[in-house]
Amino acid sequence: MLMSIGKASFSAEIEGLRVWPAPEKTRVVFDLSDVVEYKVFTIKNPTRVVIDFKNSKSLKQLVAPVSRNKLLTGVRSAEKQDKMFRVVLDLRRAVQIKSFQLTPAKDRGHRLVVDLIDPKIATKTFAVGTRNKPLHEQNAAQRTIAKPQTASVKSVSLKPVLRDLVVAVDAGHGGKDPGATGKRGTKEKDVVLSIAKKLASKIDSTHGMRAVLTRSSDKFLPLRERMVIARKSKADLFISIHADAFKNHSVQGSSVYVLSENGASSEAARWLAEKENSADFIGGVTLETEDQLLKEVLIDLSQNAVLDASTNIADKVLGGLKKVGRVHKPNVQHAGFVVLKSPDIPSILIETAFITNPKEERKLLNPKQQNKLVTAIHKGITQYFSEYAPPGTRLVSR
Ligand SMILES: [Zn+2]
Incomplete structure (x- = not known):
């Protein structure tokens, strides 16, 4: 198995090594x-994976906890001739490999990801198809998918039609599901609808942007239905608006959430298991392959890119919220919320304030305070998209 990526001969330093064991694979x-x-x-006898980094060096000894790992038994590294740096992963048995690079996002820099997949478990879970595609085709596919928002490839005609950037604004709960309730009887479903509507109209009045509300009235909407609405409207971003609750009534402040790694991997398994999904997904890029392993790679790549984008947007929104009021958690939080699980739409969930805190309950009801929240959220969004406007949108042309 031979794989080579990258054309320019950059010199790089290897700054560290992290290992995540999972049942079906170990991610390095x-x-x-x-x-x-x-x-x-x-290389066989004994089984090992070799990674050669061209024009590279390591600043420190690369170590990894391997004592309880099902696949990995050791990590060795050495400088070789011609400025090459070699890392050897010693293994208990043969594995399938997939590897890809990630560009910097938020507090993470450049990364090379090497997945060691246990073929026995992978076969059981995903019933690996006929034969793997040649690796250069995999690479081509990876490049296609690395930027999930480039889905509107169809519009690359002589006169490209620029489109509005679409933000799906989701007011949490609704109808028979009131969400949390404040001391004065304020219902979460009502205040978040009011905030969501204000945010949507602010987005609509922004050049090159358009909002889609998942619900505009007090009606019940299942969680996955909210994702479907975002997908059908080809949303570039999904924002779910909520109000927090806690038994201690003095707890206060806003929080911003993105999907956790666990939530992402369980969703990937779900997508792979559901046959009807396989025809058309990942931002409209059709996966015309029977190869389950390749599909997994593509979903994984899309999720990685989307999670990076979500975290970046969440960070900017949180920064805005910090300026207009208290925050409950100073950093972006990770959770397995269902509405955040779209593998190709950056998604964030905002707990605007604690409805169970009487002071914040009043704030949530106050239109002026609602506007402050909306302005902060809106600022975070526009800040992000001015840096990373999806191709084909009006924002790019400015
Ligand atoms: Zn809620």
Whole structure:
């Protein structure tokens, strides 16, 4: 198995090594100072995976906890000739490999991800198809998918039609589901609808942007239905608006959530298991392959890119909220909320304030305070999209 990615001969430093064991695979992540040219291959007797980094060096000894790992038994590394740096992963048995690089996002820099997949368990879970595609095709597919928002490839005609950027605004709860309730009887479903409507109209009045409300009245909407609405309206961003609750009534402040890694991997398994999903997904890029392993790679890549984008947006929104009021948690939070699980739409969930705190309950009811929240959220969104406007949107043309 031979794989080589990257054309320029950048020199990079390997800053660290992280290992995540999971039932069906072990993920090894190298933190890098830059994009790197690398090769991954396996050697038998004893089984090991070799990663050669071209024009690279490591600043420190690469170590990883391997004592209880099902696949990995050791990590060795050495500088080789021609400025090549070699890392050897010693394994208990043969594995399937997939590898890809990630560009910097938020507080994370360049990364090389090497997944060691246990073929026995992977076969059981995903019933690996006929034969793997040639690897250069996988790479091509990876490049296609790395930017999930480039889905509107169809519009690359002589006169590209620029489109509005679409933000799906989701007011939490509704109808028979009131959400949390404040001391004065304020219902979460009502205040979040009011905030969501204000946010939507502010987005609608922004050049190059358009909002879609998942609900505009007091009606019940199942969680996955909210994702479907976002998908059908080809949303570039999904924002779910909520109000928090806690038994201690003095707890206060806003929080912003993105999907947790666990939530992402369980969703990937769900997508792979559901046949009807396989025809058309990941931002409209059709996965015309029977190869389950390749599909998994593509979903994984899309999720990674989307999670990076979500975290970046969440960070900017949180920064805005910090300026207009208290925050409950100073950092972006991770959770397995269902509405955040779209594998190709950056998604965030905002707990605007604690409805169970009498002071914040009053705030949530006050239109002026609602506007402050909306302005802060809106600022975070526009800040992000001015840096990362999806291709084909009017924002790019400015
Ligand atoms: Zn809620």
